[in-house]
Amino acid sequence: MKAAAFDYVRATSVAEACEMLRQDGDDVKLIAGGQSLTPMMAMRLTRPSRLIDINEIGALKFIAFGENVARIGACTRQSVVARDKALAAQVPLLRQALAWVGHVQTRNRGTVGGSLAHADPAAELPLVAQVLDARMQIRSTTGTRTLPAAEFFVGPLTTALAADECLEEIHWPMWTGHRLGSAFTEVSRRHGDFAIIEACAQIALDDEGRCTRANFGLGGGGTIPLAFPELASRLNGTLLEDAVLQDVAREAATELDPGSDLHASAGYRRHLAAVLATRVLRAAYEEARGKP
């Protein structure tokens, strides 16, 4: 399983990477962590004529905090994000999701941007991006644009990135309020495998225990991971009674159009979706309730 031959260049800056993308057209690919791209090349499912390596661009590897937003450089390693204490406090869903992502070896090399740009329908970081309404800062030779997650994920393994664009950084909104809870769970065949169904939720409560803000999402049940802000908004003002949570979860599950593959049938996926959405809403609520 040796890849087809290709040329290799290292970009030393984002600008340089974009310039290379612009020049060389459709037959080139950026390589970051390579955890998804390299196996596809080994199986000759994809055969770029040139790889542009962006791993050495320091400007793409950072974690910074702004006004209610955490900014992560696209080439920041997943393991670095998982270990970051400030992120764990401010954007807890990232660490919670990363506990389900692959294995230590893949997290040491895989990048946040790479996972998002790869856009596997069952991948964990894209689901978190959807639920938190993360913003993708995208660079090309003509400038920079920012896309919300909902516009970024277009289809299975397909994003809105143009052939000459490079994902530069991702902005993760930090919810305000001190009574926040979040949860991530999934069912997969084995630990670290792609999710059959994954779910995550984040909830904010006021001092009386009423929901002031909520969102949740499901992945693995369709072409892209989906957040359900409208359904979640029904929880605002409620005490998040279990019947209400279950209703909302069930309705979200009906909005999915899951496929069948050798690991799981559509029916099982739809069933799991309702179960897991309920569980993460409950768990997020429990965590928030436990905060002073």
Add this chain to the structure above:
Amino acid sequence: MSEKLYAVTLDVNGKLCTAHVPARLSLVDCLRDELRLTGTHIGCEHGICGACSVLLDGEPVRSCLMFAVQADGHKVTTVEGLANADGTPGVLQDSFCEKHALQCGYCTPGMLIAAHALLQIVAQPTDEQIREAIGGNLCRCTGYQQIVDAVKHAAARLANDNSSAADKRR
């Protein structure tokens, strides 16, 4: 018309090595075939089995999922580099022997790399932590039990070594 070759320089187990390789040559193939360090093994070439695990700048990665050219300028540690400076097996390797944490030996270098990396971060790991740390290394011989035992054994010995070294320092 043959493939373009790229010069790569790697610090492998503390030694600077240079090779001229096609871009598509994986890091594991470079280590094995160019540098003749055959201790790292190939099991799947699509990033699942972990037999190819090496330390890249001190952290475990799958060397089948990297091209050698990407490792240019970086530090690689293979199983051959886990021994003591005098070439004798390190504590972890010795514990693997004591607990018979291997049979055919094929997954073993990758297991050692993963376990070694764990012990660098967690001095006294629980069973669960060990299993998680080697969760990306598949073994078909051992059922993992004696591997977990060996890592705990090594952790205990290293703790003893440290405390007796500390005692000596007092």
Add this chain to the structure above:
Amino acid sequence: MGFKLKTDLNPQNFRYIGKHRRTKEDPRFVTGRGRYVADIALAGMKHVALVASPYPSARILSIKTDAALALPGVHYVLTGEEFCAATDALAIGVDAPKVARYSLANGVVRYAGEWVAAVVADTRAIAEDAAELVEVEYEPTPHVIDPEEAVKDGSPLVHPAHGSNVILKKHFKWGPVEDAFARAKHKLSLRAVWGRSSTVPIETFGVAAQWDAGQQILDIWASIQMPKFPDQAARALRLPGNAVRVHFDVDVGGSYGVKRGIKHTVLVGYLAKRLGMPVRLIEDRLENMRGGDMHGPDRIFDMQIAFDHDGTLRGLKIRALDDVGAYAGRSPFQLGKPVTAICGPYRIAAIEYEPTAVLTNKTPEEAVRGFGQAPTNFALERTIDCVARHLKMNPIEVRRKNLIRKEEFPYLIPSGSTYDSGDYHTVLDKALNAIDYPALVKERDSARRAGKLAGIGISACLEPNGGNSGFEPLLNPKNDTTTWMDSCVVRVDLSGAITGVMGTSSSGQGHETLVSTVIGEVLEREPGDIRVVRADSLQALPSNSPVGSRMAIMLGGAAAGAARKIKDTLIEIAAHNLKCTIESIEYSEGNASVRGHPDQRMTWDELIAIAHRKIHQMPPGIEPGLQAKFVWEVPTGGKLPAADNTVQIYPCYSFEAHVVYVEIDPDTAAPVLRKYVCGHDCGVMITPDIVHGMTYGGIAHGIGAALYEKFSYTADGQLESGTFMDYLLPSAMEVPTITIVDHCTPSPLTTFGQKGSGEAGYLGAPAAIANAINDALAPINARIDTLPITHDALWQVIRGAASSRN
């Protein structure tokens, strides 16, 4: 028959046997100094990549190789047209001469993944580039994937010349079967399905070959575990046996039965000779999964059992349909080996067995750990549990009632094999005690009250071992083979150092440790100082390779036999020089003295010096030097089946009792193995750490077969699970902590009382896990008898039970 030590070696007084001992093999592997076939770089070596068929069944209309050959670095493209004319078909064990198999397709492809052409190039990467440029024109033809369809009239035929898809069909009746079924109070039937899986080693198969035109020898290095490998390679290549030299000092990265790469070897051997250059093929994982021909049993069991109201088993009927894929080597024999333990560990007087092996357009099946015993144990143990459920009896009680008792050994089963020794009740009790069964029942019941599905599963299974060819003539009377030997040479050199020589490869079983421990035990010399080397096939004494869990018995016995001859020689030399009778010599740690006169003594060094250098001091008739060979037939072996189809097959029977506790989340249908105990009795363990290791590993294999692993085919005949993303091997997160409790009923047939143990764990784990899951499903009246038990399958069954309640 069978070598026995003198009784002065009391098992309680073993010096080395049975003790904790570091293996000889581990040090090289932990330092990265193993020598696997891919580590061997022959000067000027070329590399092979394969062109594989995308169709499950098709005629090959043409193969164009020009574009591939034009690629720089490509040396040759070999197709079936040349290859199949220049070599002989690979050996087949059953009587089906028209089912011919070659390494490359011969005008026709019969499974998706079958090798159609082989490219030889300077590097593997270039060979793969060239393989993509080979243009093959196919005309697809009808195919058959379902084995139950394949046996029907009118099915597409995989080998039309054979006339049907059935490659083996037998019908055995032992004991008064109809009578037993007529009289019994109860009968039940069930279908149990063992999904197509395999032991899938982390190292794929690899082989390198080099033809020396000057000496007219083909040298072969391979990752091999296969009886008659050098012979079959030579035969297919139309070479005399002494023109093929297989190097057994290649470390094999796991095999567990499957590394029978005879087709790879004949291909590479042919290329090496044809091209006059060393050639190597290392399967990549895609080639391995689809075209490596290493799939395991794929078997549908239809079981019927007759039993009394108190749970006494009276009669058993087994119909087994195995889908061997598009070709067959020894794989149909995996229906035959279970005859040696056809009633399991139970007292069942009447048994009917109808095994059928059917061809389909799938990847061929190969020998897998247990050689058919694991699926058979699974089917039998599910049957026992169904009996228990039917009678509302505890499955443990049904087993206790029917397990052969300790006093009944040696025990002759209806199909003709005698079980050598055992104490099944004690092993079962030990396992139940170790897991604290009463507390576990409480735990299960408490989990159930908390809303979980929770179950305890038991299996009581045999591991027949020692090896024997007895099932070959049973399944194919034309194949009247009865020899199943092994051998060892022991040498003591002039310096007094001891070397043992074995003649086969190893894949992690620790044979070097086995041989040195045994020799050390007999000669009373430190095993750590004993070197074990492997002869190549031209120098080796006959061996049948490590299959059938046979090496502790056969290689251990041979090493002991040869060491015993050395010891006898030393005693004779001492008696001759100390001028006394042989019987008055006391041998201790290599030194010899006259009993009662310790001052009259000769040392090891003195005895050796005489043997090698002082023939004037040698007793007459003893050859000079100090070396001995021992070649022997398997104990109880050597007989053809009787007219009533009874035959003694394997000599020794290890026993395992598994107790497993599983919890299933009823909402996600995800099963979790929470507790696992395995009681194990393989007689005397020569190196306990090695035995335990293989048992843990066998259980992990069993967990894979029970819950995760399947070679899954589409209706189009495509393998859907051809990578490790879809064929799911259990990691350390899927395998729980396992506790093994040992028991020892020595075998009366072997040198030290050892039995074999390479298949332990795998033979009982799937049965216990299936039983645990079914126990968990019992309260909701659901059942599942098909492996692997996936999350989805469990969910379907749980959901089905819920809707039938509503």
